[in-house]
Amino acid sequence: SGIDVATPNDAPSDKARCLIDQELQRLEDTIRALRSHRNVLAPISQLPPEMLSKIFAYRVAECADSTNPLEWIRVTHVSRHWRAVALDCPSLWGNLIFTRPRWSKEMLKRSKMASLFVKADLSCFTPRIFDAVRLALLHASRIQNLQLRAGSANIERLLTSGPSFQIPMIRSLSLSVPRSLRFGADEDFTLPDTVLTEETPYLRRLELHRVIINWDSQLLKGLTHLTIHDVTTSARPTTDQLMNALERMPAIEVLDIQDALPQPPDGPSSPDRIVNLPQLALLSVTSTVPECVNLVSCITIPASARIHLSCSGTETTGGDFSGVMRVISNPRGATYRQEKDGPPERKVIRVLHIQHEVPISLVVQGWTDALATDEAVPRVNAPDIQLHFSWHYPSQTTVESITASVCKAIPIARLRSLRMAYVDGFSTKMWMSTFGLLHKLHSMHVAGQSAHALVAALHEEIQIETSTSPSATPEGMKGIRRPGLCRKRSAVYFPQLKSLTMEDVSFVDGDTSATTTLSDLQNCLVERSERKAEIQELRLQECSHLLEEDVKALRNFVPSVDWDEIVQGFSEDEESEYGFNDMGGYLFGGYDVYSEDLDLGLDLDFSIF
Template sequence: MAALERMPALEVLDFQDALPLSPGAGTSDSLPDRLIDLAQLAYLAIASTVPECVNLVRRISIPASTRIYLSCSGTEATGNDFSGIMKIISNPRGASYHAEDNVGMPERKTIRVLHVQHEAPVSLVVHGWTNPLLPSEAHVRTTMPDIQLNLSWHYSPQTKVDVIATTICKAIPIAHLRSLRLSHVTGITKRTWTNTFGFLPKLHSVHIAGESARTFIAALREEVSMEAQVSPGGMLGVKRPGLRRRRSAVPAVNFPHLKSLTIEDASFEEHAPVSNPFDNLQNCLMERSERKADIQELHLRECSHLYEENVDRLREIVAEVDWDEVEQGFSDDESVYGYDDMGGYIFGGYNYEYSLRLPMFRCR
C-alpha cells in the first residue's frame, strides 16, 4: 500500500497472486485507515483469492473509466460470496466513499453490453462493455471488455449458479443495459428473469444459450400490471395536483423494449415437466405482437428438435427469422469456449488476449 501511495500517476496496476494476507488477517467490514486515490489508472488487473482481492479493492479509489480484470477464487471461508470484490465496480471511489461527502452521486460505469458464461462446474465468466454494439457486432462482441470477471468457487451441493450470476449482475450498473447474453447459466427461474432484467428500460437484445431459454420465454409471456411498472426518476406513487396521469406508452409486459432474441443450444423436445416447448415459444411471440411488444428479429442456433415446418410457422409471426437449418439433437462437438492452441482464453469463440502499452506496475 505504501508503494502505491508513491505512484499517484499510475496507469496500469497488475497483481498476479501477489497479495498475501498477514497471518491471522482477514477482510473486515470496518473502513480502511486510508484510501489510495489512483486518479490516472487506466487498467486494473488482479488475480488472487477473494479475501486478498477484497483487501486491495477496498483500499483504492479508481476512475469510473478504468478497465477492470478480476480473476478471483473463493476459499472455504468465502464460499461463493463475491460481494466484497464487486464494490470496486458498483462504487469505484472505494469502500470509504459516502454520498454526503460530495455533491452528486459517485461516478459509476454505465454497462450497455453484458455477457455471462457459466464454465461448468464451478466458475463464471462475466464481460461488460460501456459502449453499445456496433452494426458489425450484431451478435458477438469482439472488442476488449471494460469489465472482465473470472470467478471460481469451491464446489458444494448447495451452490446455485443462478444465484451467483444474478447477484453479480445486480452489483453491476446495468440500468442502461442494451444487450444481454447469458450462456448455460442453469437454474434461472421466471421470477429471477423478471426481477433482475425485466424492467430495464433500454434492453433491446437478448441472447440465451442453454436450458434457461425456457424460463426466459415464460418470463416474456407474463403480463405485467401497470401499477407494477417503475416510473422514471423514482416518481412511482408521487401525485402532483392539477396533473392528469397519461396512459403509459410502455407495453404491459416484461422486457418491454426487446426487439432481438437469440436462442442457442436449446431443446424443443417435449418431456416432463415442460410440455410443448415450441408451442410456448410460438404463443409467446404471438402474444407479444398482440400487446404491441413485437420481437422483430429471432435467431435460432444449434437448437434440437426444431424442424423446418416449425420455423415456417415462426416466420408468419416475426418479421425476420434467422435459422441455421440444423435439424438434429444436441451436438457432441466440443464447445468453442475454452483455450486456444496459443493458451489464450476464448469467450464465445473470440480471444480477448491483449496488451496495453502504458506505464505499469506489475507484481507477481
C-alpha cells in the same frame, strides 16, 4: 569440340576482348550514373534525409513483431541514396535481433551511441545467441527498453556478469522466468541487491513474472504501468509495503497483479490508510476473494477505470463474493463517500455477456460501447468490466444467485445487448426482476436450459395502477385508494426487445421445466405482437428437436427468422416418424423409399437412381 586450342592469333584476340570489356564497363558505369541521376530527379528523392529516416523508422516498427524483423533492411537495397541515409541514422539499428547473432553484432556497431531496444527470449537458445545478448548488455548505459525471458540461472548470469549492472536510461523493464523450461520446472529468480540499485528516473513500465523483488526497491517508483505475476507466498509484500509502493506511483495507469497480493489480516478490519490512484485506467487482479477485497479496500478506483477481476473462493468464503460485489457497485472504490452534489457519473454497461463454465466458474464481461449494427457479432475489444469467479463447493453455491448479485452490482440500467449462456438455474422470476424492466434492452442471446424460463418471462404481464383523473382527487385524499379513481393496465416485460437468439435449446414436446415447446414460443411471439412489443428478429442456433416445417411456422409470427438448418436430437424412432434417416433417404409413412424391402405396388415410370 569444346576444347580451346592455342593459335598464333591469340595475342591480338585477347587484346581486342580486353578493349571490348573495358568499353562495356565504361558503358555500364555510364548507365549506372545516368540511373542514379534519374533517381535523384524522382519526387521521393527530394525528401530531406531527416524525413526519409522517419519513414524508415515507421517501417522498422512495423517489422519489429513480424516473423522477419529484418525485412525492413530491404530499403537499403533500393538506391545508394537510401542506403546512405539508413546507414547514417543510428536509431534505425537500435532494435537488436538476437535470433541472428551475426546481425545483432553488426547492428550494435551501426547503432553507434543511439538508444537500444533489447528483447531476448532465452527459454531456448544457442551459445552464440547468449553471447550476443551478453554483448548487448555491456552497453547498458544506452538501453531504454529491456525484455529478458529466461531461466533464473541465465538471468542471473547476464545481470551479474559485471561488478554492478545499472541501466540509468531505462524506460521499460521486463524480466520473466518461464513456468517450465526444456528440461523441467525452474525456480523463481530473486533480484540481487547489487543489481539495479541506482536511480532510474525515466522508468515508467515494470513487468515481473516469477521474479522476487525488494518491495522497497527504487524500481517501484514513478511508474505508470506495473505488472507483477506469480510471486511465492513467502516473498509477497505486506499490505503496508504494497501501499508504500503504490504511494510512490501517483500517476499509475495500469495495475496488473496476479497471485502476488499480500495475505489479508484475520477477521474483519478497516484499512489504516487509503491510497488515491486518480490516473488508474485498468485494474487487473487475480487472487483469492479475501486478498482482492483487502486490496481494493485500501485504494480508490476512478469511475472511468476498467476492472478485470479473477477471484477464487476459499474454504472460508466458499461461493460468497459479496465483498467483491461491494467494490464493483461502488464507483470510486470501497472508501468513496457520496458528495452533496450527488453520486459521480459511472460507466454505463451497454453490452453484457454472462457464461457459466461448468461446474464451478462464472465469467461476466461488460462493455460501455454498443455495436452500431449487429449486436450478434462477437466482441473483439477488451471489456470495461470482466469478472471471473470460481469456487470449490458447488453444493453450497448456486450460480444463478451469483449471477443475480453481479447484475445488481454493475450499472446495467441502459443495457442494450445481453448474452446469457448456460446459467440453467436462472428462473422466470430472476429474468423478470433482473432484466425485465430494462427499457433499453434491444437484443438478447440465451444458450442452454434457461431459455425456457426466459420464454415464460416474455409471457408475463406487468400490472400497473393508474389514476383516471389525478386532478379530481382532493388534496387530503391523495395516496388513498378510492373506487373509480384507479384502474389497472398491463404492460410487458422486456418492452424494447427486438432481437432474440436461442442457442442449444431443446424444443421437446412435453411439460418439462428444462425444455421449451414450440407452442410456448409461438404463443409468446403472438402475445407480444398483440401487445405492440413484437420481436422482429429470431435466430436459432444448434437447437435440437427442430424441423424445417417448425421454422416455417415461426416465420408466420416473426418478420425475420434465421435458422442454421441443423437437425439434431431425435431418436431413431423419431427420425423414422418425421421422415428422414441417417443416410439421407426420404421416408413415407415411416418407410424408406430407397429400401429394397419396400414394395408399395406403385407403377413408377422413372428411375429413382
